[in-house]
Amino acid sequence: MLPKVLVAAAVRPIMLAILAQGESYGYQIIQRIHDLSDGKLAWSDGTLYPVLHRLEGEGLVRSTWRMSEAGRKRKYYRLTHAGQAALAQEQAHWFDMHAILLKLWPTPPQLALT
Amino acid sequence: MLPKVLVAAAVRPIMLAILAQGESYGYQIIQRIHDLSDGKLAWSDGTLYPVLHRLEGEGLVRSTWRMSEAGRKRKYYRLTHAGQAALAQEQAHWFDMHAILLKLWPTPPQLALT
DNA sequence: AACTATACCTCGGGCGCCGAGGTATAGGCT
DNA sequence: AGCCTATACCTCGGCGCCCGAGGTATAGTT
Numbered sequence: 001m002l003p004k005v006l007v008a009a010a011v012r013p014i015m016l017a018i019l020a021q022g023e024s025y026g027y028q029i030i031q032r033i034h035d036l037s038d039g040k041l042a043w044s045d046g047t048l049y050p051v052l053h054r055l056e057g058e059g060l061v062r063s064t065w066r067m068s069e070a071g072r073k074r075k076y077y078r079l080t081h082a083g084q085a086a087l088a089q090e091q092a093h094w095f096d097m098h099a100i101l102l103k104l105w106p107t108p109p110q111l112a113l114t
Numbered sequence: 115m116l117p118k119v120l121v122a123a124a125v126r127p128i129m130l131a132i133l134a135q136g137e138s139y140g141y142q143i144i145q146r147i148h149d150l151s152d153g154k155l156a157w158s159d160g161t162l163y164p165v166l167h168r169l170e171g172e173g174l175v176r177s178t179w180r181m182s183e184a185g186r187k188r189k190y191y192r193l194t195h196a197g198q199a200a201l202a203q204e205q206a207h208w209f210d211m212h213a214i215l216l217k218l219w220p221t222p223p224q225l226a227l228t
Numbered sequence: 229a230a231c232t233a234t235a236c237c238t239c240g241g242g243c244g245c246c247g248a249g250g251t252a253t254a255g256g257c258t
Numbered sequence: 259a260g261c262c263t264a265t266a267c268c269t270c271g272g273c274g275c276c277c278g279a280g281g282t283a284t285a286g287t288t
Binding site for chain 2: 006037040
């Protein structure tokens with residue numbers, strides 16, 4: 001299990017990046033993240049929804065209610081222009097930090113030991 | 115300025131990595147981080163000391179008081195074996211997350227836009 | 229009728245940074 | 259002597275944020 005702080009740091013960039021690939025909704029996002037990380041990230045909906053609401057409050061995503069073919073209500077989220085800019089900035093920040101860490105880690109990944 | 119959550123996620127790996135290069139003390143660590151990050155990371159001592167104490171409480175570092183040539187008391191910290199193992203694990207976690215993000219970011223660094 | 233999966237939501241605890249404030253010594257300047 | 263800066267350590271409290279627990283509702287299966 002990845003440390004909480006690291007997960008916390010990645011929540012926003014991951015969410016923005018997923019929505020940058022096309023609109024989606026809560027449950028689907030959770031599953032996409034689960035698959036994408038080979039199960040390393042398994043977020044509960046209690047984690048996800050507050051984040052989505054916050055992003056919406058900041059104007060980075062916009063939501064619309066729609067019906068699925070199965071007849072269930074879904075709230076679809078899609079990225080705004082401001083959201084795309086925010087994603088680019090999150091990326092830049094991540095790479096900044098990554099560069100700093102690489103300087104400190106002369107030896108790459110340092111496999112195994114687990 | 116880098117986001118707080120991202121900084122929070124990097125605190126432990128950075129501290130452990132710096133101490134892995136040899137023993138050091140509070141003020142020096144702050145300066146090393148400042149230089150190393152080209153000023154992108156400027157931690158206050160109020161940030162640093164609680165972290166050091168926590169790491170010591172977990173047995174990842176050990177400290178000893180010594181005198182500098184100038185005659186001031188300094189508390190030197192150095193990594194324990196457990197600390198080295200912890201560092202390796204932090205590295206592994208970071209690279210796990212990095213791999214996930216890279217999957218979501220087909221376009222590399224995405225320079226500029228700043 | 230009961231259960232599972234889908235689909236949304238809120239609340240509260242806990243963890244952890246970090247600004248503000250505190251103590252103390254060494255050295256330089258006036 | 260008095261003052262300032264740099265060095266060097268520390269603690270406390272607020273704020274932000276994940277995330278487990280709990281709640282509501284519908285569709286399909288057993």
